[in-house]
Amino acid sequence: MEDTVVRKKIFSGIQPSGELTLGSYMGAIRNWNALQAEYDCIYCIVDLHAITVRQDPAQLRRRCLTQLAQYVACGLDPEKCILFVQSHVPEHTELAWILGCYTQFGELSRMTQFKQKSQQHADNITAGLFTYPVLMASDILLYQADAVPVGADQKQHVELCRDIAQRFNGIYGDVFTLPEPLIPKVGARIMSLNNPLNKMSKSDPEGCVNLLDKPEDIRRKFKRAVTDSETSVRFDPDAKPGVSNLLTIYSTASGKSVEEAEAEFSGQGYGAFKTAVGDAVIELFRPIREESERLLSDKAYLEQIYRQGAERAHGIAIRTLRKVHRKLGFLSR
Numbered sequence: 001m002e003d004t005v006v007r008k009k010i011f012s013g014i015q016p017s018g019e020l021t022l023g024s025y026m027g028a029i030r031n032w033n034a035l036q037a038e039y040d041c042i043y044c045i046v047d048l049h050a051i052t053v054r055q056d057p058a059q060l061r062r063r064c065l066t067q068l069a070q071y072v073a074c075g076l077d078p079e080k081c082i083l084f085v086q087s088h089v090p091e092h093t094e095l096a097w098i099l100g101c102y103t104q105f106g107e108l109s110r111m112t113q114f115k116q117k118s119q120q121h122a123d124n125i126t127a128g129l130f131t132y133p134v135l136m137a138s139d140i141l142l143y144q145a146d147a148v149p150v151g152a153d154q155k156q157h158v159e160l161c162r163d164i165a166q167r168f169n170g171i172y173g174d175v176f177t178l179p180e181p182l183i184p185k186v187g188a189r190i191m192s193l194n195n196p197l198n199k200m201s202k203s204d205p206e207g208c209v210n211l212l213d214k215p216e217d218i219r220r221k222f223k224r225a226v227t228d229s230e231t232s233v234r235f236d237p238d239a240k241p242g243v244s245n246l247l248t249i250y251s252t253a254s255g256k257s258v259e260e261a262e263a264e265f266s267g268q269g270y271g272a273f274k275t276a277v278g279d280a281v282i283e284l285f286r287p288i289r290e291e292s293e294r295l296l297s298d299k300a301y302l303e304q305i306y307r308q309g310a311e312r313a314h315g316i317a318i319r320t321l322r323k324v325h326r327k328l329g330f331l332s333r
């Protein structure tokens with residue numbers, strides 16, 4: 001009899017709260033792409049997470065579809081992985097309620113993202129913003145994911161998810177797989193082009209390059225990128241955060257190592273270097289932008305992808321949720 005190989009499971013998601021950025025590409029999607037050949041991958045558009053801060057309904061609807069088109073244009077293959085929208089699979093919110101009863105107030109209060117976002121949205125600090133990591137834990141645990149490919153900023157949330165799973169398993173036996181964060185060695189934290197001490201973020205348009213930006217906008221943003229008062233292109237994140245960030249971007253966009261990139265630009269000024277980084281990113285994103293535009297003109301195809309994705313995701317999620325109900329002592333329906 002042939003051995004059945006159990007493939008490891010991967011889950012990740014991105015909020016449709018803005019455009020996909022160079023940061024989310026380098027920190028997450030690039031890795032998602034590489035993993036689909038070897039693992040069972042499930043990638044989500046986490047719209048329920050997006051509403052933890054106020055969204056415009058028409059814009060949210062458009063961004064969800066655009067984000068799906070970009071997932072596919074980046075190489076995520078709906079034949080190889082499951083692509084779906086979080087709100088289409090109701091088990092996410094059901095399990096989140098349950099897990100919230102196994103999560104401490106103190107644990108959630110310590111989350112860095114909550115502290116930052118509650119400063120940014122001081123007039124609207126909702127219960128949803130606070131319990132955001134519980135919903136994220138539910139996303140991951142429903143699919144019994146072994147690994148979660150994310151940028152460095154999400155490590156704390158994956159660790160909390162693991163703690164919640166461990167606590168639950170400690171009480172009820174082996175219910176959940178304990179997930180590991182998968183964080184890339186290079187590109188896990190791309191910094192803002194405006195201020196290289198801050199993470200590149202959707203909420204800072206000039207410091208941030210979007211996947212769908214036009215070449216002239218990408219060129220302009222790199223030309224204006226903040227560097228330092230020296231002239232040497234050298235990787236030293238503490239002394240030269242701006243230049244080091246550009247080297248990281250160049251290296252990941254061109255496939256060359258940071259050392260090769262340093263050698264390539266030695267003796268050249270920052271002007272030529274910035275132009276080359278911009279050009280590398282333009283060429284990296286050009287096919288993605290063109291393919292996204294093509295896919296967006298075929299709404300029926302995109303709808304078919306997310307409908308099938310939700311159906312397959314639901315089939316997996318319901319099994320975990322039923323098991324959880326049984327373990328908790330809920331009467332079966």
Ligand code: ATP
Pocket residue numbers: 013014015017021022023024025026027028149150151152153154187188189190191199200201202203
């Ligand atoms: P916000 O900017 O509003 O905080 P975000 O861009 O960090 O949002 P998402 O788009 O949900 O949030 O992040 C998607 C994925 O991309 C996550 O895995 C996150 O860790 C990763 N990511 C986001 N920004 C960066 C960055 N600057 N460098 C590396 N990875 C990033």
Ligand code: LTN
Pocket residue numbers: 011012013014015046049135136139140148150154157
């Ligand atoms: N919080 C994540 C998005 C997210 C996620 C997930 C990532 C929601 N659910 C499950 C991995 C696994 C962020 O990037 N802001």
